[in-house]
Structure formats: C-alpha cells, structure tokens
Amino acid sequence: AQSVAQPEDQVNVAEGNPLTVKCTYSVSGNPYLFWYVQYPNRGLQFLLKYITGDNLVKGSYGFEAEFNKSQTSFHLKKPSALVSDSALYFCAVRKNAGNMLTFGGGTRLMVKP
Amino acid sequence: EPEVTQTPSHQVTQMGQEVILRCVPISNHLYFYWYRQILGQKVEFLVSFYNNEISEKSEIFDDQFSVERPDGSNFTLKIRSTKLEDSAMYFCASSGGLAAYEQYFGPGTRLTVT
Incomplete structure (x- = not known):
C-alpha cells in the first residue's frame, strides 16, 4: 500500500521569507511524486512532479521540490513567499505501475504581509 | 489553456436517488479518473478509465458506482441509490498518458445527499 504524510496542518510564513511544506511518502518501487495546490472553490492545480533524474525539480510560480530517497521525502520549497501563495497544498504519490x-x-x- | 470541466458545480439529491456527475476531460488526453474528497478528509482515488474500460479501481468503487464515456468528449460517474455518506466533492481528472504524466483536475462537483 502507498501512503503520504504531510505532518503540518498549517504553515505560517511572512511575505518574502522562504517557505517549506513537508511531505514524506511510502510506496513500493520507484515513486512518482507530485505537488498540487488548491485555491478556495477551485480544483487541484498541478505544481510540479518528480519522476526520475535530478533530485531538485522546479515547477510553476517559482516553487521547487527536493526528492530525498533515503528520507523518503519530497518537501515543497520557495525562496521568497508571496501573499498570493496562500492556499492548500497537497503532496501525492503514485507507483511507477498504476494510475492511482x-x-x-x-x-x-x-x-x- | 485547456482544462477539465465538470457539471454541475453543486448537486443536491435525496437519499436513494441516482445521480450522474459529468466531466469533459482535456481533449487529447487518454486516461480519465474520478476522485472524491469528503469534507475534512483526504482526496481519495475512485477509478481510472482507459480505452473504454476501467483500468484500476479502489475499494470505495463498489457496485453502487459506474463510469462511462458515452461519446468522444464526456466522462460520467453514476452513483446509484445514494447514501448520506456519499456526500463529498467529486473531482474528475485526465492525463495524456500513464507513465510520467501528471493528472489535471476539474473544479469538482459538490454532492449533497439529504
């Protein structure tokens, strides 16, 4: 079975400061990892993914995430937060075989601010 | 930019009734999905659909649920004999392929069963 843990229900940061949103996962085999963002009354919007290759992946709106295999983590980061980044963030994992x-x-x- | 659309945005139904939730995936995508999110809980996978058949489904997706692609553009989720616990936000998603492809989500349909 595969699972994802986001240990913090809420992260507070001042505008201009760096932000980190934590994610750890459990999956058999090589993971495909994703971050999505959800604004109020909107669907889940894709931010970035890790499939293979460089452990640091860059995505939309200046976000990036670092894949750490030994720690089974995929933390979302941004060097300088904006007020408009305020939203709900979801980490997701998929096995390399399968859709779920x-x-x-x-x-x-x-x-x- | 192409996007997944869903109708209706909000559906209210009485317990025991059947509902059909509709989705129009991104036009050149091949894989289609339904997820649900009960208020305050995680987003949960229901089913994936490829080449006109179910490719994977979760334990939640029992005989009460069915999916269909009735034409070249729509993708539907039917819930028969709705129960109070079916109240949730239902998200449709689509992807261009299986391996290494992100899923694009619609805005959701909020289903309220009374």
Missing part, C-alpha cells in the same frame, strides 16, 4: 494517486491530508499555507 494517493494524496496527503494537505497543508494550509498562510503567507502574511
């Missing part, structure tokens, strides 16, 4: 995405519980990011 397994999501974490989500982390609410609050960026204060």
Whole structure:
C-alpha cells in the first residue's frame, strides 16, 4: 500500500521569507511524486512532479521540490513567499505501475504581509 | 489553456436517488479518473478509465458506482441509490498518458445527499 504524510496542518510564513511544506511518502518501487495546490472553490492545480533524474525539480510560480530517497521525502520549497501563495497544498504519490494517486491530508499555507 | 470541466458545480439529491456527475476531460488526453474528497478528509482515488474500460479501481468503487464515456468528449460517474455518506466533492481528472504524466483536475462537483 502507498501512503503520504504531510505532518503540518498549517504553515505560517511572512511575505518574502522562504517557505517549506513537508511531505514524506511510502510506496513500493520507484515513486512518482507530485505537488498540487488548491485555491478556495477551485480544483487541484498541478505544481510540479518528480519522476526520475535530478533530485531538485522546479515547477510553476517559482516553487521547487527536493526528492530525498533515503528520507523518503519530497518537501515543497520557495525562496521568497508571496501573499498570493496562500492556499492548500497537497503532496501525492503514485507507483511507477498504476494510475492511482494517493494524496496527503494537505497543508494550509498562510503567507502574511 | 485547456482544462477539465465538470457539471454541475453543486448537486443536491435525496437519499436513494441516482445521480450522474459529468466531466469533459482535456481533449487529447487518454486516461480519465474520478476522485472524491469528503469534507475534512483526504482526496481519495475512485477509478481510472482507459480505452473504454476501467483500468484500476479502489475499494470505495463498489457496485453502487459506474463510469462511462458515452461519446468522444464526456466522462460520467453514476452513483446509484445514494447514501448520506456519499456526500463529498467529486473531482474528475485526465492525463495524456500513464507513465510520467501528471493528472489535471476539474473544479469538482459538490454532492449533497439529504
């Protein structure tokens, strides 16, 4: 069985400061890892993915994530947070064989001016 | 930019009734999915669909549920004899392929069973 843990329900950061949203996963075999963002009354919007290759992947809106196989983590990062980044962030994992995405519980990011 | 659309945005139905949730995936995508999110809980996978048949389904997707691609553009989820616990946000998603392809989600249909 595959699973995702997002240990923080909420992350608070001041505008301009770096942000990190944590994610750890459990899956058999090589993982495909994804981050999605959800704004109020909207669907899940794809941010970035790790499939293979460079452990640091870059995505939309200046976000990046670092894959760490030994720690089974895929933390989302941004060097300088914006108020408009405030939203709900979901980490998801998929086996390299299969369709099913397994999501974490989500982390609410609050960026204060 | 192409996007997944879903109708209706909100559906209210009485317990025991049948509902059909509709989705229009991105036009050149090959794989289609349904997920649901009960209020306050995780997003959960229901089913994936490829080449006009179910390719994978979760334990949640029992005989009460069915999916169909009735024409070249629509993808539907039918829930027979709805129960109170079926109340949730239902998300449709599509992807261009299986390996290494991200899934693109629609805005969701909020189903309320009374």
